[in-house]
Amino acid sequence: MPTYASLALVAVAVSTLAAAPFYLSDYGVGLLIGMSGYVTLATAWALFSGPTRYVSLATVAFFGIGAYTVAVFSETLPYPLVLLLAAAIGGTVAAVVGLSTLRLAGVYFVIFTFGLAELVRQTVTWWEVNITGTLGRYIFLPFEGRHIYWQLLALLTVTMLIGWLIGRSRIGLALKAIGDDEAVAAHAGIDVTRTKLVLFVLSATIITLVGAIQAPRWTYIEPSIVFNPTVSFLTLIMALLGGPMRLWGPMVGAVPLFLLFEWLSANFPNHFSIFLGLLFILIVFVMPNGVLAKLEGIRKGAAQ
Amino acid sequence: MTLQLEVANLQKRFGGLVAVNDVNFSLQAGEIVGLLGPNGSGKTTVLNMISGALQADGGRVVFRGTELTRQKPHRIAQHGVARTFQLVRPLPTLTVAENVLVSFAFGRYRHWGREAEKLVEEKLEFVGLEGRGRERVGNLTYIDQKRMELARALASEPSLLLLDEWLAGLNPSELKTGIELVQHLQGAGITILLVEHIMEAVRALCTRCIVMNAGQIIASGPSAEVLQQKEVILAYLGDDHA
Numbered sequence: 001m002p003t004y005a006s007l008a009l010v011a012v013a014v015s016t017l018a019a020a021p022f023y024l025s026d027y028g029v030g031l032l033i034g035m036s037g038y039v040t041l042a043t044a045w046a047l048f049s050g051p052t053r054y055v056s057l058a059t060v061a062f063f064g065i066g067a068y069t070v071a072v073f074s075e076t077l078p079y080p081l082v083l084l085l086a087a088a089i090g091g092t093v094a095a096v097v098g099l100s101t102l103r104l105a106g107v108y109f110v111i112f113t114f115g116l117a118e119l120v121r122q123t124v125t126w127w128e129v130n131i132t133g134t135l136g137r138y139i140f141l142p143f144e145g146r147h148i149y150w151q152l153l154a155l156l157t158v159t160m161l162i163g164w165l166i167g168r169s170r171i172g173l174a175l176k177a178i179g180d181d182e183a184v185a186a187h188a189g190i191d192v193t194r195t196k197l198v199l200f201v202l203s204a205t206i207i208t209l210v211g212a213i214q215a216p217r218w219t220y221i222e223p224s225i226v227f228n229p230t231v232s233f234l235t236l237i238m239a240l241l242g243g244p245m246r247l248w249g250p251m252v253g254a255v256p257l258f259l260l261f262e263w264l265s266a267n268f269p270n271h272f273s274i275f276l277g278l279l280f281i282l283i284v285f286v287m288p289n290g291v292l293a294k295l296e297g298i299r300k301g302a303a304q
Numbered sequence: 305m306t307l308q309l310e311v312a313n314l315q316k317r318f319g320g321l322v323a324v325n326d327v328n329f330s331l332q333a334g335e336i337v338g339l340l341g342p343n344g345s346g347k348t349t350v351l352n353m354i355s356g357a358l359q360a361d362g363g364r365v366v367f368r369g370t371e372l373t374r375q376k377p378h379r380i381a382q383h384g385v386a387r388t389f390q391l392v393r394p395l396p397t398l399t400v401a402e403n404v405l406v407s408f409a410f411g412r413y414r415h416w417g418r419e420a421e422k423l424v425e426e427k428l429e430f431v432g433l434e435g436r437g438r439e440r441v442g443n444l445t446y447i448d449q450k451r452m453e454l455a456r457a458l459a460s461e462p463s464l465l466l467l468d469e470w471l472a473g474l475n476p477s478e479l480k481t482g483i484e485l486v487q488h489l490q491g492a493g494i495t496i497l498l499v500e501h502i503m504e505a506v507r508a509l510c511t512r513c514i515v516m517n518a519g520q521i522i523a524s525g526p527s528a529e530v531l532q533q534k535e536v537i538l539a540y541l542g543d544d545h546a
């Protein structure tokens with residue numbers, strides 16, 4: 001139940017976070033942008049993949065679509081319209097992809113989504129080279145770091161709110177049932193295909209918006225930057241670390257991992273992927289259900 | 305008597321195996337009909353086709369005048385056909401109450417909120433799980449999981465219930481309770497197709513029986529008559545006992 005106290009707490013937290021850029025250096029604001037970006041990605045990813053257990057590696061496909069939409073249209077359309085357009089394109093791609101793939105089970109879905117990200121990247125590259133005759137694009141939007149951060153913070157707040165509402169609604173129950181046993185869910189009256197599709201599109205649309213909002217940060221983009229598969233893997237590992245079945249899980253995983261990866265890529269740029277791989281293995285073996293579940297388990301164990 | 309379910313020329317192949325071959329029968333409202341036959345004779349496959357888990361290769365299923373053939377399982381559930389599974393299939397990450405709530409929320413009349421919680425509690429009480437709603441299904445004994453599964457099936461408020469060996473694995477006193485539960489359901493006006501091996505239960509519950517062997521119906525009629533027929537005994541027990 002939402003008590004007024006917890007509502008007030010959320011309001012205080014959001015306004016504190018919103019005021020942070022006034023007290024931080026440019027570097028600090030840059031960190032906040034990256035962090036809120038990944039927290040939003042991981043939370044949005046877990047909206048669909050957490051309860052259904054469909055592990056998607058298509059995150060960067062949508063992220064890149066968002067960034068590219070901004071790069072292509074930011075000079076000809078007003079910015080809010082560009083964001084809407086990005087959301088519409090991301091959502092549409094997700095709907096088409098979802099309709100054709102959400103029947104795939106387990107590992108086939110993982111492989112397909114990974115392939116999808118590559119396919120989108122290759123298609124954009126081909127288009128830019130052969131049709132428009134460029135590879136990279138410049139983005140000139142009059143945004144400072146804090147403007148980008150505020151947009152991400154707003155998107156994150158909305159995403160958390162959506163996640164909270166889903167958790168209390170019929171559709172949240174349907175998702176959990178689907179994650180447990182699709183056949184039983186269907187025999188109980190749940191439209192399994194539609195439920196998965198709605199959540200996949202919702203999750204992908206938010207992910208697209210993260211890419212769109214972050215794009216101006218780069219000034220110059222090209223496919224290898226915005227379609228970098230590391231984004232998909234990082235999002236996945238962050239959500240898994242915190243626990244994708246809980247609303248706060250992805251955030252709990254994303255914040256420390258983001259900081260760790262920042263530090264690693266600054267200090268050991270060549271060994272970054274080794275650390276990533278090791279961390280993956282560690283998480284899967286030590287706490288496959290995430291930190292929050294682990295803590296709950298420890299607390300329960302102590303209580304007994 | 306009103307016709308509840310009509311199954312006509314139902315057919316299912318798995319590769320070269322004809323699992324269900326030209327099966328025809330109908331159920332009248334309020335009946336409990338036994339579907340009998342040795343293991344592998346195609347009983348579960350028939351239930352799977354009625355409930356939409358499997359697509360029939362041929363034939364039709366008509367329920368209260370609505371064609372169910374080729375409809376999706378969730379549509380069939382919403383039309384008022386519920387089922388249990390031969391091997392219990394609880395939703396393991398949900399609580400007992402949530403397992404039952406799923407069917408209330410998405411079944412025939414779509415209940416939610418306080419009202420649904422009350423209904424869940426009533427159903428749990430009906431199957432003998434009162435006050436157990438907050439438990440994890442994993443903590444339930446096998447029998448209690450079966451009770452929970454019955455409550456979940458009933459929570460979609462069906463008028464036709466397909467029970468696949470729901471009474472199997474119960475001890476004698478549990479069996480007695482189980483039989484009484486099913487009788488209560490009949491009293492509430494639910495039509496039941498009962499796949500069952502336990503003859504005591506079949507005799508106590510079923511007015512009529514349909515016997516399958518190797519995908520085909522080999523006998524059907526009033527229970528007392530059917531259970532004495534020579535080929536039925538043969539199919540079940542082999543030559544020695546005939």
Ligand SMILES: Nc1ncnc2c1ncn2[C@@H]1O[C@H](COP(=O)(O)OP(=O)(O)O)[C@@H](O)[C@H]1O
Nearest residue numbers: 318321323341342343344345346347348349350
């Ligand atoms: N999904 C399936 N794929 C292949 N063969 C199956 C499948 N389901 C059932 N069968 C086969 O069909 C036949 C009938 O099975 P089933 O309907 O489960 O029998 P019963 O419930 O009467 O024991 C069996 O030979 C079984 O092996």
Ligand SMILES: [Mg+2]
Nearest residue numbers: 347348349390
């Ligand atoms: Mg069977």
